[in-house]
Amino acid sequence: MNVVAVLARRELSLAWARGGGALLAVGFFVAAALMLPLALGPAPERLAGVSGGVTWVVLSLASLLSLDRMFERDFEDGALDLLALGPLPLEIVASVKCLAQWTVSGAPLAIAAPVVAVGLGAPVASAPMILVAAALGGLAFAFLGGTGAALALASRRGGLLIAVVVLPLLTPPVIFGGAAIANFTAGLPWGGALSLLAAYALGCVALTPFAMAGACRNAQS
Amino acid sequence: MITVLSVEDLALQRGERVLFRHLGLRVAAGEAVALTGSNGAGKTSLLRAIAGFIRPIEGRIAFEGAAGALPADDARRAGCHLVGHQDGLKPGRRARDELLFQARWHGGTAPGALAAAERLGLTRLLGLEVRVLSAGQRRRLALARLIASPRPLWLLDEPLAPLDAASRTLFGILMAEHLARGGLIVAAVHDPLPIAARTVGIAA
Numbered sequence: 001m002n003v004v005a006v007l008a009r010r011e012l013s014l015a016w017a018r019g020g021g022a023l024l025a026v027g028f029f030v031a032a033a034l035m036l037p038l039a040l041g042p043a044p045e046r047l048a049g050v051s052g053g054v055t056w057v058v059l060s061l062a063s064l065l066s067l068d069r070m071f072e073r074d075f076e077d078g079a080l081d082l083l084a085l086g087p088l089p090l091e092i093v094a095s096v097k098c099l100a101q102w103t104v105s106g107a108p109l110a111i112a113a114p115v116v117a118v119g120l121g122a123p124v125a126s127a128p129m130i131l132v133a134a135a136l137g138g139l140a141f142a143f144l145g146g147t148g149a150a151l152a153l154a155s156r157r158g159g160l161l162i163a164v165v166v167l168p169l170l171t172p173p174v175i176f177g178g179a180a181i182a183n184f185t186a187g188l189p190w191g192g193a194l195s196l197l198a199a200y201a202l203g204c205v206a207l208t209p210f211a212m213a214g215a216c217r218n219a220q221s
Numbered sequence: 222m223i224t225v226l227s228v229e230d231l232a233l234q235r236g237e238r239v240l241f242r243h244l245g246l247r248v249a250a251g252e253a254v255a256l257t258g259s260n261g262a263g264k265t266s267l268l269r270a271i272a273g274f275i276r277p278i279e280g281r282i283a284f285e286g287a288a289g290a291l292p293a294d295d296a297r298r299a300g301c302h303l304v305g306h307q308d309g310l311k312p313g314r315r316a317r318d319e320l321l322f323q324a325r326w327h328g329g330t331a332p333g334a335l336a337a338a339e340r341l342g343l344t345r346l347l348g349l350e351v352r353v354l355s356a357g358q359r360r361r362l363a364l365a366r367l368i369a370s371p372r373p374l375w376l377l378d379e380p381l382a383p384l385d386a387a388s389r390t391l392f393g394i395l396m397a398e399h400l401a402r403g404g405l406i407v408a409a410v411h412d413p414l415p416i417a418a419r420t421v422g423i424a425a
Binding site for chain 2 (some may be wrong): 005008009073081083221
């Protein structure tokens with residue numbers, strides 16, 4: 001059996017167990033989005049105006065729910081040492097971990113995102129675009145969250161560190177994704193914002209594994 | 222395949238404290254070394270330095286194969302097992318899944334892993350979650366990967382500590398078999414190993 005497949009199977013099973021699987025993230029996402037009409041009052045046109053932005057903000061928060069322990073358990077129980085002595089470099093191990101996290105929570109969230117946005121009053125025609133944007137954004141969130149989780153290893157109050165380090169890095173995808181949805185709704189060109197979002201997400205996928213592997217090695221030494 | 226591990230003039234530092242200097246050690250195929258020393262002397266740090274986790278402040282750690290020097294990184298990735306204080310097992314997963322993952326990840330196969338479990342008397346426990354296993358059972362599960370995925374260099378950090386007398390005897394037999402196949406063992410211990418081993422004391 002291919003070692004990447006062996007690792008991916010383990011990581012998927014751990015990611016599923018870690019945050020209560022997709023249910024927790026999607027449940028939080030839907031519940032938080034449903035609070036909005038209750039808070040803003042019964043005015044469909046007002047809701048429709050903010051539906052895209054609200055969907056995007058709640059989506060980013062829901063993506064971060066179970067990220068902070070992505071490396072911590074492996075570090076605490078010694079499994080990170082095993083992973084480091086295996087056939088693949090830690091950079092690839094970290095990428096597989098983030099992809100597993102995205103598969104378990106990012107992808108279900110991306111499927112839920114258009115449903116929530118349309119439910120709040122976004123045009124039905126925007127649903128495919130929201131799906132793509134949420135999938136790309138989730139990829140960026142998973143890899144950035146993994147970077148924060150790796151940096152927080154071996155430090156007490158790592159959660160605070162994750163917030164301080166990761167939140168600024170999350171602003172570009174929030175801006176690009178929100179802009180793509182808002183422009184689509186307003187009938188303006190939205191391809192540029194979506195391309196920037198895709199570029200940012202792919203940049204994260206390409207670069208953050210080096211930071212994650214470096215942070216893990218630093219924690220192990 | 223590692224046939225010689227050589228440590229020359231090694232100095233390790235943890236935080237501000239220098240643990241030891243001028244440590245030399247040469248282990249050839251078929252040899253076992255027992256590292257002794259008081260708590261905090263640096264036995265675990267030395268094992269982690271050999272495994273590549275801690276960078277020495279002086280000296281070098283080198284691996285040789287039958288055809289000469291091996292690149293350290295490749296030698297560690299393909300030829301080295303580290304069993305530390307923690308077993309690296311996930312409490313929420315079944316023993317079978319954890320054993321199969323650890324064995325395959327280190328280059329073993331599923332039949333090999335099941336044979337190793339049989340050898341260590343774990344077959345009956347494979348269906349259980351790791352969280353319900355005792356400390357000794359967990360350690361045996363971790364040691365099973367040494368048998369399941371053959372690698373020449375075993376770095377063991379107090380491998381016998383949680384084991385009962387019968388398991389210690391069994392692991393002694395497994396270590397002797399490993400040495401007979403041309404393996405190398407470096408073990409940090411407080412109690413004597415159940416096999417013939419050269420003792421190297423570590424002190425500042």
